[in-house]
Amino acid sequence: MDTPVSPLAPETIVTPAPVAGVRLATRACGVRYKDRTDVLLALFDPGTTVAGVLTRSKTRSAPVEWCAAGLTQGTARALVVNSGNANAFTGMRGVSSVENIARAAAAVADCAPEAVFVSATGTIGEFLPDARITEPLPEMAAVAREDAWMEAARAIMTTDTFPKTATVRSRIGDVPVTLSGMAKGSGMIAPDMATMLAYVATDAALPAAVLQALLTPAADASFNSITVDGDTSTSDTLLLFATGKAGNPPVTDARDPALRRFKRDLNALLLSLAHQVVKDGEGASRFVAIHVTGAASKRAARRIGLAIGNSPLVKTAIAGADANWGRIVMAVGKAGEKADRDRMAIRIGGIPVCEGGLAVPDYDEAPVAAHMQGREIDIAVDVGIGRGSATVWTCDLTHGYIDINADYRS
Amino acid sequence: MDTPVSPLAPETIVTPAPVAGVRLATRACGVRYKDRTDVLLALFDPGTTVAGVLTRSKTRSAPVEWCAAGLTQGTARALVVNSGNANAFTGMRGVSSVENIARAAAAVADCAPEAVFVSATGTIGEFLPDARITEPLPEMAAVAREDAWMEAARAIMTTDTFPKTATVRSRIGDVPVTLSGMAKGSGMIAPDMATMLAYVATDAALPAAVLQALLTPAADASFNSITVDGDTSTSDTLLLFATGKAGNPPVTDARDPALRRFKRDLNALLLSLAHQVVKDGEGASRFVAIHVTGAASKRAARRIGLAIGNSPLVKTAIAGADANWGRIVMAVGKAGEKADRDRMAIRIGGIPVCEGGLAVPDYDEAPVAAHMQGREIDIAVDVGIGRGSATVWTCDLTHGYIDINADYRS
Numbered sequence: 080m081d082t083p084v085s086p087l088a089p090e091t092i093v094t095p096a097p098v099a100g101v102r103l104a105t106r107a108c109g110v111r112y113k114d115r116t117d118v119l120l121a122l123f124d125p126g127t128t129v130a131g132v133l134t135r136s137k138t139r140s141a142p143v144e145w146c147a148a149g150l151t152q153g154t155a156r157a158l159v160v161n162s163g164n165a166n167a168f169t170g171m172r173g174v175s176s177v178e179n180i181a182r183a184a185a186a187v188a189d190c191a192p193e194a195v196f197v198s199a200t201g202t203i204g205e206f207l208p209d210a211r212i213t214e215p216l217p218e219m220a221a222v223a224r225e226d227a228w229m230e231a232a233r234a235i236m237t238t239d240t241f242p243k244t245a246t247v248r249s250r251i252g253d254v255p256v257t258l259s260g261m262a263k264g265s266g267m268i269a270p271d272m273a274t275m276l277a278y279v280a281t282d283a284a285l286p287a288a289v290l291q292a293l294l295t296p297a298a299d300a301s302f303n304s305i306t307v308d309g310d311t312s313t314s315d316t317l318l319l320f321a322t323g324k325a326g327n328p329p330v331t332d333a334r335d336p337a338l339r340r341f342k343r344d345l346n347a348l349l350l351s352l353a354h355q356v357v358k359d360g361e362g363a364s365r366f367v368a369i370h371v372t373g374a375a376s377k378r379a380a381r382r383i384g385l386a387i388g389n390s391p392l393v394k395t396a397i398a399g400a401d402a403n404w405g406r407i408v409m410a411v412g413k414a415g416e417k418a419d420r421d422r423m424a425i426r427i428g429g430i431p432v433c434e435g436g437l438a439v440p441d442y443d444e445a446p447v448a449a450h451m452q453g454r455e456i457d458i459a460v461d462v463g464i465g466r467g468s469a470t471v472w473t474c475d476l477t478h479g480y481i482d483i484n485a486d487y488r489s
Numbered sequence: 490m491d492t493p494v495s496p497l498a499p500e501t502i503v504t505p506a507p508v509a510g511v512r513l514a515t516r517a518c519g520v521r522y523k524d525r526t527d528v529l530l531a532l533f534d535p536g537t538t539v540a541g542v543l544t545r546s547k548t549r550s551a552p553v554e555w556c557a558a559g560l561t562q563g564t565a566r567a568l569v570v571n572s573g574n575a576n577a578f579t580g581m582r583g584v585s586s587v588e589n590i591a592r593a594a595a596a597v598a599d600c601a602p603e604a605v606f607v608s609a610t611g612t613i614g615e616f617l618p619d620a621r622i623t624e625p626l627p628e629m630a631a632v633a634r635e636d637a638w639m640e641a642a643r644a645i646m647t648t649d650t651f652p653k654t655a656t657v658r659s660r661i662g663d664v665p666v667t668l669s670g671m672a673k674g675s676g677m678i679a680p681d682m683a684t685m686l687a688y689v690a691t692d693a694a695l696p697a698a699v700l701q702a703l704l705t706p707a708a709d710a711s712f713n714s715i716t717v718d719g720d721t722s723t724s725d726t727l728l729l730f731a732t733g734k735a736g737n738p739p740v741t742d743a744r745d746p747a748l749r750r751f752k753r754d755l756n757a758l759l760l761s762l763a764h765q766v767v768k769d770g771e772g773a774s775r776f777v778a779i780h781v782t783g784a785a786s787k788r789a790a791r792r793i794g795l796a797i798g799n800s801p802l803v804k805t806a807i808a809g810a811d812a813n814w815g816r817i818v819m820a821v822g823k824a825g826e827k828a829d830r831d832r833m834a835i836r837i838g839g840i841p842v843c844e845g846g847l848a849v850p851d852y853d854e855a856p857v858a859a860h861m862q863g864r865e866i867d868i869a870v871d872v873g874i875g876r877g878s879a880t881v882w883t884c885d886l887t888h889g890y891i892d893i894n895a896d897y898r899s
Contacts, residue, residue, distance in 0.1 A: 138822030138830045168818045170831055170847040203815025204848050313822050391801070391886075392894055399895030405613025408578045412548030412723050420548045421580055437580045438614050476801075478891050484802055485809030485887075 087358035087366050087454060087474070088241040095228035095246040095259035099282040100124035100322025102223035105234035108211045111163030111201060116234040118212050120219045121158040121278070122188055127322045129155035129196070130290035132298040134315035140167035142197045145177045146316055149193050153287030155320050156190035158278065159197050159212065160235050162263070166199040166207040167313040176209040183213035187220040198276050198316050200263065201237050232261035235276055238483065239263050243355040249281075249344035252337040254327035256283040258344060262352040264359070277302065277317045277352055283341065284323035285330055292333035293345055294319045301349035304381060305472045306388045307360035319345075357472050362479025365397055367472065370459040373424075374467035379416040383462060384471030386414035394476035400451040402444075404432050411462060422463025429457065436463075497768035497776050497864060497884070498651040505638035505656040505669030509692040510534035510732025512633035515644035518621045521573030521611060526644035528622050530629045531568040531688070532598055537732045539565035539606070540701035542708040544725035550577035552607045555587045556726055559603050563697030565730050566600035568688065569607050569622065570645050572673070576609040576617040577723040586619040593623035597630040608686050608726050610673065611647050642671035645686055648893060649673050653765035659691075659754035662747040664737035666693040668754060672762040674769070687712065687727045687762055693751065694733035695740055702743035703755055704729045711759035714791060715882045716798045717770035729755075767882050772889025775807055777882065780869040783834075784877035789826040793872060794881030796824035804886035810861040812837050812854075821872060832873025839867065846873075 101123055105116040131150045133143050149155070159180050166173045181192040188195065199207060232242035243262040250256060260279035285293075298317055330337060358366050369387050374380035387393055390410040396403035404425045411418050421436035428450025431439050450456065456475075511533055515526040541560045543553050559565070569590050576583045591602040598605065609617060642652035653672040660666060670689035695703075708727055740747060768776050779797050784790035797803055800820040806813035814835045821828050831846035838860025841849050860866065866885075 134822075135825075136819070136822030137824070137826070137828045138818050138833070165815075168815065168830065168833075168843070168846060168848075170845065172847075203818055204843070313819055391890070395891055395894035398891065401895070405575075405578060408548050408613055409546070409723055412544075412546030414547070416547070418547045420578065423548070423578075433578070433614070435580065436578060437582075438578075476891065477895075478888055480801070481805055481808065481886065481888050481891065484805035485811070 084240045085359045085363055087363055089355065092242055093244050093246055095244050095261065096257050097225035098257050098259050098280045098322065099225070099324035100127060101280045101320065102225055103227035103231045104219040104223040105227065105230045106215050106219050108161070108215055110161050110208060110211055116230065117162045118215070119158070119160040119231050119234045120184065120216060120223060121231070122220060122223050123155050123157065123320055124322050124324065125156070127155050127320055128153055128285060128287040128290055130287055130294045130319045132294060132317045134313065136313045138168065138313050140165055140199065140313045141169065141173040141177045142166055142199045143314055143316060145181065145197050146318070149196055152193055154194050155196055156194040157184040157188040157196070158318065159184050159195065160276065161199050161212055162235050162237050163201040164199060164205055164207050165201045165203050165314050167203045169204065169206055172206055176207040179209045179213055183216050187216050196318055198314065200235065200276055200314050203313065228259055228261060235261065235263045237263065238361060239359050241359060243352055243359070245348045245351040247344045247348050249341050251283055251325070251327040251330065251341050254325055256281055256325040256327060256341065258348050260348055260352055262356055264356040275315045279348065280320040280322065282323070282325040283321050284325060284327050285321045289330055289333045290319055290321055293338070293342055297346045297349045300346060301353040304470065305353045305357045306385055307357060307474060354472060357474050360474035361483045362477040362481070363474030364477050364479070365454055365456050365475045367397060367456045367458065367474060369471045369473065370468070371462065371471070372459070372468040373461040373463050373465060375417045375465045376467040377469055378467070380467040380469035381471060382416050383411055383414040383418070383460070384469050386410045387458070387460065388471045388473035391476055394473065397451070397456055398475040398477045402427050402432065402447045402451050407458065407460060411460060417464045419463035424461040424463070426459040427451070427457070494650045495769045495773055497773055499765065502652055503654050503656055505654050505671065506667050507635035507638070508667050508669050508690040508732065509734035510537060511690045511730065512635055513637035513641045514629035514633040515637065515640045516625050516629050518571070518625055520571050520618060520621055526640065527572045528625070529568070529570040529641050529644045530594065530626060530633060531641070532630060532633050533565050533567065533730055534732050534734065535566070537565050537730050538563055538695060538697040538700055540697055540704045540729045542704060542727045544723065546723045548578065548723050550575055550609065550723045551579065551583040551587045552576055552609045553724055553726060555591065555607050556728070559606055562603055564604050565606055566604040567594040567598040567606070568728065569594050569605065570686065571609050571622055572645050572647050573611040574609060574615055574617050575611050575613050575724050577613045579614065579616055582616055586617040589619045589623055593626050597626050606728055608724065610645065610686055610724050613723065638669055638671060645671065645673045647673065648771060649769050651769060653762055653769065655758045655761040657754045657758050659751050661693055661735070661737040661740065661751050664735055666691055666735040666737060666751065668758050670758055670762055672766055674766040685725045689758065690730040690732065692733070692735040693731050694735060694737050695731045699740055699743045700729055700731055703748070703752055707756045707759050710756060711763040714880065715763045715767045716795055717767060717884060764882060767884050770884035771893045772887040772891070773884030774887050774889070775864055775866050775885045777807060777866045777868065777884060779881045779883065780878070781872065781881070782869070782878040783871040783873050783875060785827045785875045786877040787879055788877070790877040790879035791881060792826050793821055793824040793828070793870070794879050796820045797868070797870065798881045798883035801886055804883065807861070807866055808885040808887045812842065812857045812861050814842050817868065817870060821870060827874045829873035834871040834873070836869040837861070837867070
């Protein structure tokens, strides 16, 4: 099936800046797809640290379990990702495939297999033809380049209609550092993890523990705050690699003031990638930001936002350009978090449509209707309980979603 | 919008048997709809007891809160239901509307307002024109009949494409009793409550406490085990009335062996109504039963079943007649309950497609494909942990759902 590029795709796709100490190679290995690249090899210079956030699915795939083990030792020398086959629900044979890939990449990178990270995305429940991945690895390593980020972002795509990339020049203290990243994902998108796959690298010098302390909250505010369909993949993986080439002074604590700007830039980069995933949501025609305030806690606000963002009735109303705030109220109610029905307030496109638990009398429907016709929808809900707030992003639910998903394997 | 009758509708719709002590009247009051009945008045003879299960939404409507208060006293003399306007999110004015309706019906039924139960279903956030409901009540009472159940089931419909009814002859000890019921609901269907509205009456003589002890587990196994879209209404209400006219010997404990058959029949009647709601699921083209075994507990099994039943990816696969068990594994994983990936087993239409966490080698796809083409799909999942089991029912997710819900208010 040939799916047109999402109408929400960015006008220009950014080519990520090279990151010193990271070399990338891609190849068409025929894992499942024909006539396109489907394997990515990334090589990291010695001394590279790593942090990660992985799916909490109870049926997570063998590659995810491999990464979880690797993260405990905190260093990385290689990453191998294939698209087309998720190597999930493949039993002991799936585990062997991951080990084969890790061993082959370790030989190429001259490191221990534990320093190799492995991901797979695509169909569930089919054995991975891992020899097709391992055999070309030496040749791929020989041609790996620092400037191959765009090819890398394309190689990891499945139902994505555009590659997802981001890059930012940051600094730690006075030392310039680079952050570059890529992501893939368009369906099965919901916390945790929403991504399905995202890889970010920086030339900053940061211990793995600091890297992890920066990554976890940034993932919560980005990939764990988006939803396309409430479905959670068995393969979701976010990894952050730091090569140390920038030569910034040592940092041993994530609260170090020297990290202030780096933190902000990392958060912005992850948010950009997460938004791109939503904007490529299967069948999406509108991008929706849901701001929840007045909740009992930040966590409660996020749960309420996700209840709204996952509601098929809210999402179909948005597809129909219908400012149906009654369905938003319904979704708040089902979130299971405290809400004061009679103090609730809702704004759509900045215009109050409900206040004090009632429709705003004679509110001007014209600007609201005009807002609902746009590509970017803004919903703000105050639930009248406390001071917790959160923002969640989603897309609408259209015929396109049904087209793509009622026909995926055929 | 004119929606055709669901292809899953029963071939014949059962006319419920009259229940001694219950009289019904309907009327076209123009609450919102034109040219159709939209108000139901039910009158119960003195001595009628009542039990109920209500939505746990945090934004439940004024009528639901009224019913919750009424249930604490356990007796019922009247029920008023309107369709077209849910009287939800209407603040103090919504509360006044309920009180007006209860007072008017109490005058007609010659009872305290607390013995009047009130429901409303339809659009959220609009004020209810309650005078249109209260003024005709005396005339409606004058023409109320014991044999008007089918008209009653029609008057409470909203987006339903067929009326939902059930009736059963039961017995308590040696005394014959009748159970008759009706329900409405086709979207916004998910626990709790799934219904949106269901009313069952019996001529059995049972104290309110016994009635409630019978109703709660029966609701869990029926209305709280179905899902159309995971959305929970602000108005969901299930009420069970017992007039006592059958003259069975007194029962004071729900565990009384004299109730064995009555329990079974009540459960079957509620399950029939709940299944009809799913079969009228918005846009539904297939009815899906999901049997979960091997879970840590009954509750865990139900949560896993609902995670599968609410998964848009599973539901679109079923719409596309695709036996995509990989998506079932994904949904099991996101349920948050224990599951052993490597002991999981899945049968579709009775045919094992996965065992021991792996695709069954060379299983015969033809009968599975034939089963997926049918109207009734049967999925069995064993998650390999314990002995908890549950069954959940849902429907597929089709273009019809988008058609109906992207266009509801226009």
